[in-house]
Amino acid sequence: MAARGARGAGRSEGRYEIRHWLSKRREYARPAPETESGLGPIDGVFTKCEACNEPVYAKDFEARYNVCPNCEHHYPLAAPERVRLLADSGSFEEWDGGMVAGNPLGFEGYEERLEKARRRSGLEDAVLSGGAAIGGRPVALAVMDFRFVGGSMGSVVGERVARTIERATERRLPLIIVSASGGARMFEGIYSLMQMAKTSVALARYRRAGAGAYVSVLTDPTFGGVTASFATAADVIIAEPGARIGFAGARVIEQTTREKLPEGFQTAEFQREHGNVDRIVHRLSLRSDLERVLGYLAW
């Protein structure tokens, strides 16, 4: 099967993507500098970075996988783009495409939410998974996409991640999972919670079998049930600069404890300082960084 990733991200869609990410970012970001003109393209060619407030040539932004050329702020990246960033050209072969979520609790409005997310993202759910090669080395790869219902983990994310881990176990492949998630898919209730158990039993078996190395990449934002299951139970944990990573969101913590949280709370840098992640790696160095670590752990 051809690389969905490479095809999904044509130039014409590119600009929409940036605008989308910028506006999406505004929805969940903590207070960030506001731009005078709002967000998005200034004249269709330039866009304004919300982090540094500087105008950015839209094509530069795209070419740098949504990293601001001026301040290096890392914006969320669509899963197909992430695959293009990491996998050797043409090596990605999607697994379990076409899998979609049911509505196990009959939750009102869930199907509409899914439909809208599918239309907006071009994905079937919040994860894209498959076999790929990185630097010529075969790997099992799963990449989450925050655009799809906040990257939340429901049955499809759980199942595709579990199947990716199982194929990695059977074929003795290194495993790379790139996470971006707001946490559980509430619409699926207990099924969502149980995906934490499902991915954990699969991952525990991978570990037990000594099938290979698991490198987890945490991107902005990664929270809740994903962080509390497969995203942190890795051999090596890499995070992108500035990515917010944690169990509970900062707002929830402030509400429950009435505590003022320090500057940079839950950023990748904070997590490394507290011993929770191994390395902070710039997006444009991520592929070569993965090649390096696989050089030590993969056979």
Next chain:
Amino acid sequence: MVVLEFERPIKELEDRIGELRRLAGPSEELQGEIARLEEALEAAKRRIYTNLTPYQRVQIARHPDRPHFEAYVDAIAEDFYELSGDRLFGDDPAVRGGFARVGEHRVVLLGHDKGSDVKSRVKTNFGMAHPEGYRKAHRLYELAGRFGLPIVTLIDTPGAFAGRGAEERGQAWAISEDLMALAGVPVPVVSVVVGEGGSGGALAMCLADHVVMLENSYLSVIAPEACASIIFRDSGRAAEAAEAMKLTARDLEAHGIVDEVLPEPLGGAHQNPDAATEAVAGAVRRALSGLAGKDPAALVESRYERYRRIGAHVAGQPG
């Protein structure tokens, strides 16, 4: 005893009966009226307590007079030999555990502790554990695995604590490693949800071979209030969210998530704590006997199958 909103009619009848009794004294005059009210009281109890909504059950699960960790340990175990600390940071009183004898079984017994009075509730942080609590649990899982002791867990937590220190010390990391440990521990694991089963903080202690729930306990990915505030943008619609999320013991049994539901005394475990704790003790003994002697590898494999199949996805081509 704390009276819940929906229990008001019962409380009012009880108060009136008490009042009449006081007024009547030894005279026979008011006996007819008292008898009539007592009948009404019984009817009200049956009507209210046998038609509990999911959110009312959540409130019962949270009832401050509901039996907690120590009451269950007293009923389940002889010689509870408590162990402390995660060997890394400290001892979290929200998670307690140690060795115990349950009938003929020697086990590792652990659970959330919510405390039983104001002082102990504050000390145990209302049953919301920090990473050190989950790392204490991890230590006990490993100990159980090495010495071939079955694990029994009692779940009663609103959720893992959301706080600055908890984040700094890696709450998510502590929980994910608990899930990994339970997924592979080569001894039987029996879990009983006795009160609140709040999300990942509950799951970190109930990825098990046999999961039991008390009738009015709940297990949920998120508190109904938080779900309502996110999905309906109104935390006041918690009752609706509780209904939609199918978080009650019976719902979860119907969805094949839990194995067994234990009936509670009318009105909830706190109305007759001894009956509730004895029921849990009986269920734990039965489950341990049922799992005793199973091949460790087969246990781990069937635990894998149990959780591997839970999901509501459609189709998907094999890779």
